[in-house]
Amino acid sequence: MRLSTLFGRTLREVPADAEVISHQLSLRAALIRQVAAGIYSYLPLGWRVLRKIEQIMREEMDAADGQEMSMPVVQPAELWRATGRYDAPAPGPALLRFKDRGEHEMVLGMTHEEVVTALAKLEIDSYRQLPLMVYQIQTKFRDEPRSRGGLIRVREFIMKDGYSFHTDAASLDEYYPRIYQAYINIFKRCGVQAIPVEADSGIMGGSASHEFMVLSEMGEDTLILCEHCGYAVNAEKAQFAKGAAESSAVLPLEKVATPGTSSIQAVAAYLGVPERQTLKAVFMSDPEGKVVFALIRGDLDVNPVKLSNALGGVELHASTAEELKRVGIVAGYASPIGVKNVRVIADDSLTSGTNFVAGANEAGYHMKNVNYPRDFTVDLVTDIAIARSGDPCERCGQPLQAKRGIEAGHVFKLGTKYSAKVGATFLDKDGSAKPLVMGCYGIGAGRLLACIIEQNHDERGIVWPRSVAPFQxxxxxxxxxxxxxxxxxxxxxxxxxxxxxxxxxxxxxxxxxxxxxxxxxxxxxxxxxxxxxxxxxxxxxxxxxxxxxxxxxxxxxxxxxxxxxxx
Ligand SMILES: [Zn+2]
CATH class of the missing domain: 3.40.50.800 (Anticodon-binding domain)
Structure with missing residues (x-):
């Protein structure tokens, strides 16, 4: 290729609206140009890189017995109604909906579980055909409210998505490590250091989800890492050693005046006790305004994702003053004692000691010697604490580190979530019809390109790994x-x-x-x-x-x- 005729010109100046380094360099090096918010054209240099990334993904998927295919971007809404996702709050408006000329409701595919499960229903009828994995490298659309950072968070994107089908969970468990290894290989071959972390699998439960995270200050996810023992997990799921509060003989409840101490720090200082000897109340509400009372030891903080999962995945927001007033809670002095009309979810740290200080549900007063379960009841005791930098690792006790990361890939055991809903079954050895057990596996090709630049550049420009350079x-x-x-x-x-x-x-x-x-x-x-x-x-x-x-x-x-x- 002669540079004199190359389509796309390099830019000397850093474009004003590009803050992320990979965004700046992919514009300056004439890899991409924005067409609309979150929608980009790949210029010839960028497209050559993308095709090399795709080829690496293709080779690794083929090595894991994948069969490449292609499914449509435009999909009938009825497929999404069948799985319940058309009307669900998530994906909600991120799923772009429209009508064709025949007034049929359609969507732009943001993922292909619906289409592939409907296909599997048609094509798979016997256990003899299983297991199998199909994948595609194809365009998707997700109507993100805020696209940013160039190719890191876009609306239209090219993705490698794969779906495996199995007779049972054991077969999926057996296959899962092969995909996991294929992902390790893809990132390594693309010159990217990606850390596999256990991810929050939300209301799906189970431990069967891994995200491949690329460390970057621009990342939207937080990882919790232990350099000592290698523990790596999404902060949404991270556990840590909480230590114990003091335990001594249980004393009688005592109400004390604590004027002007509506924060944990203030009341701990006023009464001369450590923060871990207090109980903190955090209030969040569901979309209908129903208040959830989260109770946790004063030196810890509540993780909203863990709290949401404890409630079955319900969406939560910080309770408003209005919502608290309705259930008679005095903000800053809230007490678990005698609380009514709210669900109380307690972190397991409240069982780590005795004689805590908690609010008295009256401004300017606290209760001393609060003990669970003597003085109050809760609906659930579980882990709802957020892990922070410096907290001790649960496995080895060394301090954990919190780091920002970009999610570059995700492998996930779906189970029968989709197949059961659309009736995608097969006949098993015993002659009975069972729903297909599924796994799904995704990597965004454009985001991976951005991650490669994030990790392979210097002050003068991009330093392409040989495997994906647009030219040699x-x-x-x-x-x-x-x-x-x-x-x-x-x-x-x-x-x-x-x-x-x-x-x-x-x-x-x-x-x-x-x-x-x-x-x-x-x-x-x-x-x-x-x-x-x-x-x-x-x-x-x-x-x-x-x-x-x-x-x-x-x-x-x-x-x-x-x-x-x-x-
Ligand atoms: Zn550790």
């Missing part, structure tokens, strides 16, 4: 007004292509500075320079993008030198 060789000719140099560069360009190299040839009439800056920005692994000076020595100037060393290699040795780089 960036050939620069210096002296485009010297016919001898032009001739020699043209010959080398043709020769390299004839032996199978992908070459981007900078034949433009630009200065050396402009050409080298663009080469650094675009980030192709090998830069070869031909000039009057190199020709005098019948050699080529060779440089690797990740190394500042410049080497003169004799023209006759060049092919052998390149083989060592791409071996």
């Amino acid at each position: 060789v960036h050939l620069v000719s210096l002296g485009t007004n010297n016919p001898v140099v032009v001739e020699a560069a043209d010959v080398l360009y043709q020769k390299l292509m004839s032996v199978g190299y992908e070459v981007l040839y900078d034949d433009r009439q630009e200065s050396a500075g402009v050409k080298f800056n663009d080469a650094d920005l675009i980030g192709i692994p090998v830069r070869l320079t031909i000039s009057k000076r190199t020709l005098e020595k019948t050699s080529v100037e060779c440089k690797l993008r990740w190394d500042d060393t410049v080497e003169l290699v004799a023209q006759s040795d060049l092919e052998a030198w390149l083989v060592t780089i791409f071996a």
Whole structure:
């Protein structure tokens, strides 16, 4: 490819609205251009990278016995009604709905469980056909309210999604590690360090979900990591050692005046007790305004996702003053003692000691020597605490670290969630009809491209891993007004292509500075320079993008030198 005719121009300035480094570089290096919010075109350079990423995913899915296929973007709403997702609060408005000319309700697919399960219902009828896995690399649409960060959070995206079908959970359990390993391989081959973490599987329950997280300050997820023992988990699910409060002989309840102490810190200081000797009340409400009273030891905080899961996955918001007033709760001095008309969910930390300080449900007063279950009852005791940086690891006791990450892939045991709803069954050995047991596996190709840039760049531009670089060789000719140099560069360009190299040839009439800056920005692994000076020595100037060393290699040795780089 001659750079003089390449479609898409590099940008010298950082685009004003691009804050994330991968977004900046993918615009500046002419990989992508925005068409509308969260909707991008891939320019030729970006598309070449994307196709290489896709090919790596394809090879790894095929190695896991995957069969590639393609399903439509436009799907009838009835498929989504059959699984209940058309009318469910999630995905809600993220599912783009419209009518075709025949007034049929349609959607743009944001995922393909509906279509693939309906297909499986038609195509699979016997246990003899199982297990099997199908996958596709295809465009999806998700109407995100806030797309941002270039390719990291978009509305239209290309995704590799796979679905496996099994006779039972044991077969899925047996297959799952193969997909998990395929994902490890994909990220490694793409030059990305992705950490597999146990993910929150929400109301689905079970431990059978892993996210592959790429560490980045721009990430929207929080991971909890233990460097010591390797514990890695999404913060939504992370456990930690909570330690114990003091335990001594249970004392009688005592009401004490604590003026102006509506926070845990204030009341602990006022009464001269450690925060872990207090109980904290947190109030959240469901969409109907029903208040949930979350009770936790004063030195800990409530994890809203764990709390929601404890309630069966209900959506929660912080209770409003109005909602609290309706059930007679005095904010800042709330008490679990005598509380009515609310569900009380307690963190298991309240069983870690005795004689806690809690609110008296009266402004300016607290209760001392509050003991569970002597003084109050709760609806459920479970783990609803959030893990924070510095909390001790539950496994080894060393301090945990909280880090931001981008979710780059997700593998998930679905079970019979979809097959049972749409009646996708098979005849088992014993002659009975059973719902297909499913797994689903996704990686966003564009987001992975962004993650590659996030982890492979320097202050001058992208540093592509060899596996996914848009071209292998960036050939620069210096002296485009010297016919001898032009001739020699043209010959080398043709020769390299004839032996199978992908070459981007900078034949433009630009200065050396402009050409080298663009080469650094675009980030192709090998830069070869031909000039009057190199020709005098019948050699080529060779440089690797990740190394500042410049080497003169004799023209006759060049092919052998390149083989060592791409071996
Ligand atoms: Zn640990």
